[in-house]
Amino acid sequence: MASLRLAVDAMSGDLGLRSSISASLNALNQNSALHISLVGDEPAIRLALAEKTYDATRLQICHSPDVVAMDDIPSKTLRYKKNSSMYRALELLRDGDVAAVVSAGNTGALVAMSCIILKRLPGVSRPAICAPVPARNGYTFMLDLGANITCDAEQLYQFALMGSALSKALDGHKAPRLALLNVGAELMKGTSLVKEAAELISADSRLNYVGFAEGNDIFSDQIDVMVCDGFVGNVALKVCEGTANFIRDQLKARFKQSLYGKLTGLLVKPVLSGFQQDINPERYNGAVLLGLNGVVIKSHGGSGVESFESAIHQAARAVRSELTQLIAAQINTTES
Amino acid sequence: MASLRLAVDAMSGDLGLRSSISASLNALNQNSALHISLVGDEPAIRLALAEKTYDATRLQICHSPDVVAMDDIPSKTLRYKKNSSMYRALELLRDGDVAAVVSAGNTGALVAMSCIILKRLPGVSRPAICAPVPARNGYTFMLDLGANITCDAEQLYQFALMGSALSKALDGHKAPRLALLNVGAELMKGTSLVKEAAELISADSRLNYVGFAEGNDIFSDQIDVMVCDGFVGNVALKVCEGTANFIRDQLKARFKQSLYGKLTGLLVKPVLSGFQQDINPERYNGAVLLGLNGVVIKSHGGSGVESFESAIHQAARAVRSELTQLIAAQINTTES
Structure with a gap:
């Protein structure tokens, strides 16, 4: 397989390095075609790499002294953050030195910098954030998750085209089932807004539009892509995470409450840990x-090692499947 | 305790009678001060009551032949549904024959009929639907959940006043902690919209406004009342229910997967059922x-017996705590 170089914004996110x-090292280990440029403070990166073993021929350090903070405007x-790891990583992508960027940093800054440095694809009104949400069919791609807190119908229609292209690229679905959140x-x-968007979307025969859907339908096995504006999408995603965390804590508390609970808790551990893997964000x-x-992947701000590694693999898959070209084609060809 | 009469819309909802x-019979049993008017098709109600034992002096039947369907516009x-159980129940409340109405029927119809038959309180721009959502402090009252799919800032401010009054009335909180969903x-x-609403809300010193909150904060123990427009609220509530159902199903599947899972599933049953009670909608x-x-309580469309009974008790508590008077006072007194 041809080699593939990604830039990893090494400094951003709650956990940074x-x-x-x-x-990054685990991802290099898993995928022998992968090359990574670690972007960030070189001395700090060298220190963090000091006692690790890795294939140095596939790991490059790209120095940038500054960091975008999670609460920067x-x-x-x-x-003010042109010397940041995030800014520099996007420049590497713009200049063709890497094929994708992965960052766990400030989402607003990543969107703003991407728009300025990479530019939008021709015809795209606004970029959108799209993420997989666990569901009965594996997961549902949901967008927008917060890049655009207000949207017009034309933008929701473009989100439908882009989300559909993503599902085709990453999952190989021929006709991803698409719904509008209502x-x-x-x-x-x-x-x-949603009624106008529904008219635009249902008029495009390239889209497999299944109609309006409700909040609980995100988890059904009938929908591959769910479209909404960024305000609603952001709230929905956080309610989903909040509910899952709340349930996990209540369950834990129950198993700690009595001796019986503690004993059965021990027995049930292997089953529960398998289950937690199923719904593990x-x-x-x-x-x-x-x-x-270009391909930009936003890893969760609180990403741990495993989580950050999934984001790197996600980036590699998106590049391999020519996601950017697919979206460009969807947006720019009008239906014949 | 002085007696209290409620009207129960006996025909509506997925399960109807x-x-x-x-x-209704269980609620009468639990609360000796309660009287109920069952509103609906008299022959059908008599048939359903045939072999039950109950205190007939506290149960009245009020005939109305028609029913509002769940999908009626x-x-x-x-x-076209002036002879329905829902319409008639609201007329009883308007005429002072009962102190509250409980219905599991079509939400849109209940809101529309309530506005026409009961009228809004003076000064109230739009009614709102408010429900308790399970949280770390017991629950968080959330509104609006779908009565108003678009709102202006003044309406969100009124929701803040009304939700705060509800929390005072039902929970006895002196200064309910109020947040705006963002x-x-x-x-x-x-x-x-939310920025303007925040200005109005934070300027009213009668409200204990704690600021903007995110979707996951609904489940925290730091918030008593969460305000949002009806579109966002409806999506959030359904995402919460959808996540909980998804997790429950995944957990069940895990316990069925292997012999070990099945055995531990049996042992763990008492713990899990206690837990399911904790998060039971x-x-x-x-x-x-x-x-x-007047007090109108909307029971979940799919309400079973236990669920419908909670809604009846909720109605009784709201009447006892003089909820309507409290809200009228909040809306109509400007801050001194």
Whole structure:
């Protein structure tokens, strides 16, 4: 397989080097065609690599002294964080030195910098953030998850085209089942925004539009791509995470409550840990920024090693499947 | 304790008489001050009551031959369903024959009929649907859950006043902690709608406003009332239910997968059933329609007996705590 070089923003995210370094080395180990440019503070990276074993021919360090903080105001980072690992990684992608960027940093800054440095694909009105959410058929791709807190119908239509292209590229679905998130499945339900978007989407025969869907339908096995504006998508994703964490904590507390609970808790551990793997958000990490000249993967801000590594593999898959070219083709060819 | 009469819409909801009758009889059994008017098709109700034992002096039947279907178009029911159990129950409340209405029927129709028959409280722009969502502090009251799919900032401010009054009335909180649902906690985040609402809410010193909150914060122990528009609220609630059902199904599947899983599944049953009680939506049933001249409780469409009974008790508590008067006072007194 032809080799493939990715840039890893090594400094950003809640854990910074503590997750990015081990994740990169593990990914190199897993995929022999992979090359990685670690972007960040060179002395700190060298220190973190000091006692590790790895194939040095496939690992490059690209020095950038600055870091975008998680609470930096995105628009200001464009001006004051040009020496940051995030900015530099995107420049490497723009210049063709790498085929994709992976970062666990500030989402707003990553979107803003990507728009300025990489530019949007011709015809794309706004980029969108798309991530897999665990569901009965494996997962559902959901977008937008917060890049655009207000959207018009044309933008939702473009999200449908881009999400559909992503599902085709990464999952090989020929006709991904696409739905619009709404407060009911009936045609009369919803805001004028979703009704207008439904008209645009259903008129495009290249899309396999299955209609309006409700919040609980994200988890069904009937939908591959769920489209919504970034405000609703962001709230929905966080409610999903919040519910899962709440349930996990309640369950743990129950097993600690009594001696009986403690004993059965021990017995049940292998079953529960298998289950936790099923719904582990770490396994589903790697949101994709869609609509840009290049593959940009946003790893969860709190990504641990395993999680960050999934995001790197997600980036490699997106490059291999020619995601960017697929989206460009979807947006720019009008239906015949 | 002084007696209290409620109207139960006995025909609506997915289960109709199959849940409303037993729920009503159980509630009468639990609360000796309670009187119930069962509104619906008299012959069918008599048949359903035939072999039950109950205190007949506290149960009245109020005949109405028609039923609002779950898929009836709300605006049309105002014209064509005047002989329905839902319409008649609201008339009983308007005429002072009962102190509250409980219905598991079509939400849109219940909101539309309530606005026409009961009217809104003076000064209230739009009624809102508010329900308790399980959380680390017991539950969080969330509104609006779908009565208003688009809102302006003034309406969100009124929801804050009404939700806060509900929390005071039902939970006895002196200063309920109130948050606005947003895509981030920082002041700069969010749509102009939530920013304007935040200004109105934070300027009212009667409200204990704690700021913007995110989707996962619904489950924290730091918030008593969460305010959002009805589109976002409806999606959030359904995502929460969908996540919980998905996790339950995955867990069940795990326990069925192997002999070890099956055996430990048996042992763990008492612990898991206690846990399921903790997060059981049946226990948290009873959404309140706020902003009307009278107490209207919306039970979940699929309410079983236990769930419907909680909604009846919720109605009784709301009447006892003078919820309607409290809300009227909040809306109509400007801050001094």
